[in-house]
Amino acid sequence: MTKLKQNRIIDSTFKYFGIFCTFFGLIVLAIFIFNILTEGVQRINWDFLSNLPSRRPAKAGILTAWTGTAWILGLTAIISIPLGVAAGVYLEEYGKKNRLASIIEINIANLAGVPSIIYGLLGLEIFVRTLNFGGSLLAGAFTLALLILPIIIVATREALKAVPKSLREASFGMGATKWQTIWYQTLPAASGGILTGIILALSRAVGETAPLIVIGALAYVPFVASTPMDEFTVLPMQIFNWVSRPQHGFVINAAAAIIILLLITFIMNGIAIYLRNKWQKKVNW
Amino acid sequence: MKHIEANNVNAYYGENHVLKDISLTMKANTVTAFIGPSGCGKSTFLRCLNRMNDYIDGFRKEGDIFIEGNDIYDKKVRVEELRQKVGMVFQKPNPFPKTIFENVAYGLKIQGIKNKNILEEAVERSLQQAALWNEVKDSLHKSALSLSGGQQQRVCIARALAVEPSTLLMDEPASALDPISTAKIEDLIAELKDNYTIVIVTHNMQQAARVSDKTAFFYMGNLIEYDKTKELFTNPKNERTENYITGRFG
Structure with missing residues (x-):
């Protein structure tokens, strides 16, 4: 050959x-x-979305689960977005590029890779016990916010890095302060990338189960949460609970809940892709 | 009257000694051109005049620079106020990705001026001074990025003029533009001289000869020769100046 x-x-x-x-x-x-x-x-029908959980598969619904997911999503966003974006802005725009900065940078990158169950244990100790939030929505949201914080910080930094130096120079050259430059020029120019990162981070939070099990989210909640201090369940918890039951009816329920959860993450990823494309088209330096 | 005065200015990027003992004065309402090969320190020196080097890690400066009698590196000087008095136009047109109006009004906006009449007046005056008003008066609320390169550069000039500076620093303002746009910018510089003191860095020696009253030739961080433009180009005192302007190196 x-x-x-x-x-x-x-x-x-x-x-x-x-x-x-x-x-x-x-x-x-x-x-x-x-x-x-x-x-x-x-x-999947209206009853499935609007029924409370039940011992009989045909009557059980995911009302508490999807409202819990919506609560968690909202609270996590409120906590993690300001913290993550502000930290990213500080590190990229204010922080000096020295040894300490590179140590912080490596640590944040590592934090993004820490298993989520570890965040659950951290949340259990800090939020559930020390701060006495109990197994509430607030404890869950803070735990998930910690979990996705590194993702938001990294996305913010990357988006800010992509803003050309000439834009900052133009603003400084006009006598703008650092904060004015960030607020009027750099952040708006980076907003597309930051938003994309935020949505991807939140869609990860929506799918998390392990840390919420650790902090004591319940599988059976017979009421819809009305305050952040209420106990809660979320879609992944409900699915986890149903697939571990012996009756076949619950397996079907789990499949239906998975479809809803997939739909939520697909929609969020879709929005992220849409924003990224729109941003890329709009900004041509 | 001395408008800008530099005394024994030395500058360093880390270990790199990039400006060596530069002393020169510039009169008000004149155009001064800085020429020299790439890396000779002319842009660094220009950026010392509005302290744009402050943000560069490892940058260090010795010596004093006075503008209108004030030591601009004094601890009491607020760098934001300095830059309102000493405006800057960059090599590549860098309008903000916003409307023409917002671009020109930016300097006033960050000073806290919100009055619509004042802003509109300043925008019209500045665009007229930058010889752009007639071309854009009907599209003030279009993105500045939709304009041609030459128009964008004049938006940047108008933006700098809107805060009524006394001095205008131009860092190769026409190097990214076509010949017609370049001619417009040069005409503009000649007009603006009546009201502003202008310092321009250029790689184009014909341009320096056309627009400036005095020319400074920089080489390897040294100020080799500084004289009336006509004198420097027709009768250079230093051999290196002569070699450079006749194109024998650089």
Whole structure:
């Protein structure tokens, strides 16, 4: 066999191997979604969305779960957005680029990779016990806010880094202070990237279960939360609870709840992609 | 009258000694051109005049610079006020990604001026001074980024003029523009001289010869020669100046 022929065989082998790898993930995902849809779609109706949990699968609904998810989403956003964006602005615009800064930078990047259960333990100690929030929405939101803070900080820094130096110079050259430059020029120019990062971070928070189990979110909540101090459950908790039941009816319920949860994350990711595209089109330096 | 006076200015980027003992004075209502090969320190010196180097890590300056009699590096000087008096136009047009009106009104807005009549008046006056009013008066609320490069640069000049500075620093203001836009900017400089003291950095020696009253030639961080423009270009005292202006190096 000539060397050339051998090389061509390697070349085409790798091509088919690559195709296989690409489709492997996609096919698994497709089977998963197909399964979920065939099991769950029939179960989705108004009653399913508006019923409280029940011991009988056919009567059980996800009202407490999706309202809990909405509460958590809102509270987490309120806590994490100002903290994360402000920290990102400080590190990128004010902080000196020295050793301390690079240590902080590495640590934030590492925090983004810490397993979420660790955040749950942290939340349990700080928010549930020390601050005495109990297993409330507030404790859950603070815990998830800590979890996604590194993502928002990193996204904010990256978006600010992408703003050209000439824009800052123009503003400083006009006699603007640092804060005026940030508020009137840099932040608006970076807002698309920051928003995208925030939405992706929040959609991660929506899917988290482990830290909420640790801080004591309940699987069975027979009422809709009305204040941040109420006990709560969220969609992933409800799903986790249902799939661990023996009756087949609950498995169908879980499939239906998964469809709702997927829908929420797909919509959030869609908004993030839309914002990113819109921003890229608008800003041409 | 001395408008700008620099005494024994030295500047460093970290270990790099980029300005070596620069002393010169500039009169009010004149145009001074800084010429010299890339990296000779002319832009660094220009940026010392409104303290734009302050933000660069590792930058250090020795010596004094006075503008209108005030030591601009004095601890009591607020750098924001200095930059309102000493405006700057950059090499690449850098309008804000906002409307033409908002661009020109920015300097007043950050001073806290909100009165619509004052803002409108200042915007019209500045755009007229920048010879742009007739071209944009019907599209003040369009994005400044929709204008041509030459128009964008004149928006930047109008923006600098709106806060009524006494001095205008221009860092190669026409190097990114086509010949027609360049000619417009040069005409503008000649007109603005009546009201402002202008310092312009340029790579284009013909441009320096056309627009300036005095020219300073920088080389390797030294001020080699500083004289009336006509004198410097027709009868240079220093051999290096002669070599540079005749194109033998640089």
